[in-house]
Amino acid sequence: MLVMRNAFFLLFLAFLFFSCSKKENNEEYKIFKYNESVNILTLDPVYAKDLPHIWACNQLYNTLLSFDDDMNLVPSLAKRWDISDDGKTYTFVLRDDVFFHNDSCFGGKSRKVVADDVVFSFNRVVDRKLSSPGVWIFSAVHQDENGYSFKALNDSVFVVELDHPFPAFLGIVSMLYTAVVPREAVEFYGDDFGRHPVGTGPFRFQYWKEGVRCVFRKNPDYFEFENGRRLPFIDAVSISFIIDKQVAFMEFVKGKFDFMSGIDSRYKDELLTRDGRLRAKYNDRIYLVREPYLNTEYLSFNINDMENMSKEQYKALRQAVSYSVDRENMLRYLRNGIGTPGHSGIIPKGLPGYDTTGTIGYKYDLQKAFDLVKDNDLYGKNLKLYATKEYIDLAKFVQSSVAMIGIDCEVEEMMPAVLRDRRAKGNLPFFRSSWVADYPDAENYLSLFISENFTPQGPNYTYYSNALYDSLYDAAVGCNNIEDRYLLYRQMDSVMMMDAPVVILYYDEVLRFVNNRISGLGSNSTNLLNLKNVEMKE
Secondary structure (H helix, E strand, C coil): CHHHHHHHHHHHHHHHHHHHHHHHCCCCCCEEEEECCCCCCCCCHHHCCCHHHHHHHHHHCCCCEEECCCCCEEECCEEEEEECCCCCEEEEEECCCCECCCEHHHCCECCECCHHHHHHHHHHHCCHHHCCCCHHHHCCECEECCEECEEECCCCEEEEEECCCCCCHHHHCCCHHHCCCCHHHHHHHHHHHHHCCCCCCCEEEEEEECCCEEEEEECCCCCCEECCEECCCCCEEEEECCCCHHHHHHHHHCCCCCEEECCCCCCHHHHECCCCCECHHHCCCEEEEEEEEEEEEEEEECCCCCCCCCHHHHHHHHHHHHHHCCHHHHHHHHCCCCCEECCCCCCCCCCCCCCCCCCCCCCCCHHHHHHHHHHCCCCCCEEEEEECHHHHHHHHHHHHHHHCCCCEEEEEECCHHHHHHHHHCCCCCEEEEEEECCCCCCHHHHHHHCHHHECCCCCECCCCCCHHHHHHHHHHHCCCCHHHHHHHHHHHHHHHHHHCCEEEEEEEEEEEEEECCEECCCCCCCCCCCCCCCEECC
16 A cells, blocks of 8 residues: 555656646747847836847837838837928827736736827936936927927827927837836836836736846737737747857757847858858758848947047048958958948948948058058057957957058957946947947938937947038938938038048848747848747747
8 A cells, every 4th residue: 555655646746747847848838039148237118229128128118110021110009190291290199909018016907008108208218317328319309498399189199399300200219219118117116117117018027037037928918910810929038148159059059049140250150151151951940031231330439539649640540440451351251251341331231321332431452551550650559449259350350450551459358238338438449339220211320420429428439529520410310302311411421431430340231040930030121129920830
């Protein structure tokens, strides 16, 4: 009898073990898993300034408008909109079937989204106490003694008044900075709102252990449908935080992750052929999505950090560095041909205003670089280039390039968070940078160099200032004629590149490696991660 009892007890333990294992492994759920090598610091959308934070927040929140995979503006929280004849008044009519996630701030219930929520959310972006990196995006909005001109005419109608016509404004209200959040949640959680996010998105917050895992679960009341089926189709999203990209890559290849974006030098040759195609041995497990990416990769100089040089010398030094870099070989050997050499200005390939003539930027020309060094007594000058681990190979390529023209360049590796902090404080003289389009208009790139956007209030990390450039910018943003505006954009790009506050390296491409069991994972040229349409094979 004792033996039988022990046998039944062991059988019970085995049943319990396997039941728990199945539950712990979430085999009954469809969970999309991906890794972030850079830790997420907050899930508050007013701080969503880079891809790791934008991707996570995009699952939790909605904006008034959004872009589809073809970069067309489409409705989201706003079902329609209107622009006044003078281009200064924008009226948005909201959907009446959108609710915030069920949360303790509502007593465990939910609440419908109204126009006052948009007013509240937009005012958070410009609240100086929050120090949002997106504070600059509403610079065209009219201000008076009562603040910014964000108005709720009733529960369904939201209006914005601008000081001047600004054709890119519809793109502005598609940015994650402007995602709509409820006042109740912000007040209920206070400074911890970024760790207890409440939005309207296809997924709702479930769990977050910093540096380990972040989990979002399906929002069962999400307002969007596809072919009569309510979105999203999967049950959850799980974000891991493995810092080592080589380890994360191996986990992806084993099927532990469903998606991987971009390519790292340590495994690029393992995955890609020299001409950028997926190697045949992975075709049974992975497919590759490759398309133009509105991302310009470049090096930035702090214009104020001249290291005992005159302004003329420092400008010549910057120009010499730009001429010294062989971008075609850099892409061929370091990136397997992924990207377009940065021979033009800051405006990337694929956007109107991009220089197709090759006359704005810099091409590899050692003779011009040598002449600048000689004529301006720059031989033996020192630079120190700061870059994160991911970009050290590019930094060392530049290091060897400038050495050929007699300029010494030390390369220092820096943690991403430290680099971001020192960059914002203006404490880096020469550093690797990139800019991904928040909205598909060249103004988004050109605004990086206007005087009023000096960091930390804006994204002008170079402290570049040019009166002609600023006046051209003012003319461009007030110009309603598309062709004339593009002409002004090219003039701005030309003026800035002549002063050379940046060294354009390349215009990037979106590379997405996706597990074959995944379908419906769209992609656009801003590399936005949208998981609401994803489906998973059993």
